[in-house]
Amino acid sequence: MRTLLTGGAVFVKDRPDLLGGGDVLVDGTKIAAVGRLTDEPADKVIDTTGCLVLPGLVNTHQHDWYIYGKGLGGSMLLEQWITDCLFPLKSSLTVDDLRLASEVSSLDMLRGGTTTAVNHQVNETTAADEDAILRPAAETGIRQFFGKVIRPKDILDDYLSARACHETWDGQAGGRVRVGFVLEATAHWVHMGTSSEEMIVGGHKLAVEKDTFVSSHIAGGTLSRDSGYLKFVLETGRTDPQFLHRIGVLDDRWILAHTIYPRDNDMDLIAAAGSTVAHTPSSEAARGGGITPVKTMLSNGIRVAIGTDGPMVDLTNDMIEQLKWTRLMQNQVHLDADSIPLEHLIAMGTAEGARAVRAENLFGTLEVGKAADIAVFDLMTLHAGPVHNPLSTFVHAARGRDAKHVMVEGDLLIEDGRFTRVDDLYITELLRQAGDRGRALARRAGLAE
The missing domain is CATH 2.30.40.10 (Urease, subunit C, domain 1)
Structure with missing residues (x-):
């Protein structure tokens, strides 16, 4: 046709x-x-x-099931929000919760002009979980780049699970489903025991073998000496990008989510590696995380793409909001009404996102073929x-x-x-179910009222 x-x-x-x-x-x-x-x-x-x-807009950092936490977490700063809100909810999720959230989030993003999203998992997933997440997403028609978590606790089993997930799902739905790996490397996650050098090196080796992307939260949170990113930088004597560089894995496969606080030679390392920073401005502002130096990154040759992070953080999956927030916040910081040229800003939400997931030859620009x-x-x-x-x-x-x-x-x-595939009554029923499931999840996690 x-x-x-x-x-x-x-x-x-x-x-x-x-x-x-x-x-x-x-x-x-x-x-x-x-x-x-x-x-x-x-x-x-x-x-x-x-x-x-x-x-179509490309969302390079998103957590689909976060729809259930809209409005929870109140005025918590990021570190408290992770321990007191995110983790209790994460541990109480069911397979059916994941299935419904995947469909609702995918439809929400499509309705806002997002055609591709990186679904960065923060929770370990079984084969049943992955089916519950990826099958409904595929049925909506969206492209999903699924970030499969690898953890250090049962590392050999996780490698096998990650390999199985990739072999089962990568290329499904006519190629609209792709699988990469989540290797959490930020100091917060290392401190909580959800990351290790061995895990990152092994996971990166698997990503190279499968020629896929790696996603990780990097240099985020508050710059607190008591509980924030600065505390861990001072304790370990290295930043997150320095850590990845020193163990020999920092390359163009990495999608570095947030990267609010690059220090020392971080920007040079990221630029030289060809990694992509996934900037999520309204999320970072919502949790008091700070303002990522995007304009400086661009001047330093760093590729920056855009993400929404997930509505449990900032209550939105709207990529246009992120484009606007990105430009206005950089304008304010630099006292420059044209801090990021409009053409490049829109490319950050399209072409740079396609490049981040290693699909720049497939989509991201309006070009013949x-x-x-x-x-x-x-x-x-x-x-x-x-x-x-x-x-x-x-x-x-x-x-x-x-x-x-x-x-x-x-x-x-x-x-x-x-x-074109579903009607308004169907959407209304989905939202009713999502509301019921969100409230039940909050009760199970001890967060209701």
């Missing part, structure tokens, strides 16, 4: 003229042509006038219009709910703002 998206502002690197109006032709699962197209035969024509057409992962955002709204600069309007005034059409591999999953 050939689908023509016509008349919208089209975001293509090095083609600013297309922001004045352009077209994208999709043939089957691939992008067949981009530009100002005339007389192109198409089975379906979608008028995108008044809209911004861009690659790439997968038709496309999001069309309506800018003709009361809260966004009138439009002078579509990129500025998108970043500063649009919302995730403005996604009008969303495609993954040419499959139109959102059309005119509505799901």
Whole structure:
């Protein structure tokens, strides 16, 4: 089937003229042509006038089951939130909780124009857990890059489990499901016994063998001498990036989530390794974590992508919010109204995310031959219009709910703002179940009231 998206502002690197109006032709699962197209035969024509057409957003750091913790944790700083909120909830999850959360989170992200997400696990998963997470996600049509946890406690069993997960799921759903590994390396996790040098080296070796990504929380939390990241830096005499560099594993496979507090030569090490920082600005602000020096990182040659972290932290999966927060916070820190150029900022939410999961040749830009992962955002709204600069309007005034059409591999999953695979009654029932499960989970974890 050939689908023509016509008349919208089209975001293509090095083609600013297309922001004045352009077209994208999709043939089957691939992008067949981009530009100002005339007389192109198409089975379906979608008028995108008044809209911004861009690659589907790529969320490089997300925890799907966090939907159940929205609003819990109150005013806790990160370190207390981890021990008093996250861990009790994590230990009380059921397989059915994971199944429902996966579907709701995937639909939520698709509705906001996110076509790819890295689901970074903080909990150990069995084969049954992985089926509960990945099967419903695949059925929604989203791309999921699943981060399988490896832990040091039963390390040999975890290596076998990680290998089995990769062999079972990597490449499923026509390649929309991919599997990488979570190797927690930040000082907090080492202190809690959930990381070790042996585990990281062995897990990284497996990632190299499978040619996949590695995700890890790095240099985050508060900069407290009593319980925060600084405490562990002073005790160990090294930073998280220095640790990874010293044991010989820091390379371009790593997605370094947060990285709020790079110190000493950290930025040089990250840049030289080609690792990607996954920046989650509203999450970091919600827990009093600080402001990641994104502008300085970019100036230092570090690749930075964008993530949402999960709604238990900041109550949102909206990637546009993250783009806006990223730019405004860097503007404020640097007293610069153009701290991150809009074109690069949007690339951080698209192309850089694709590169982080080692899929830059597959999606992330609107190029002929790439997968038709496309999001069309309506800018003709009361809260966004009138439009002078579509990129500025998108970043500063649009919302995730403005996604009008969303495609993954040419499959139109959102059309005119509505799901094509499920109806409103189905969504309402999902949300009712999610509410019931969230409250029951909070009670089991001792966090209700």
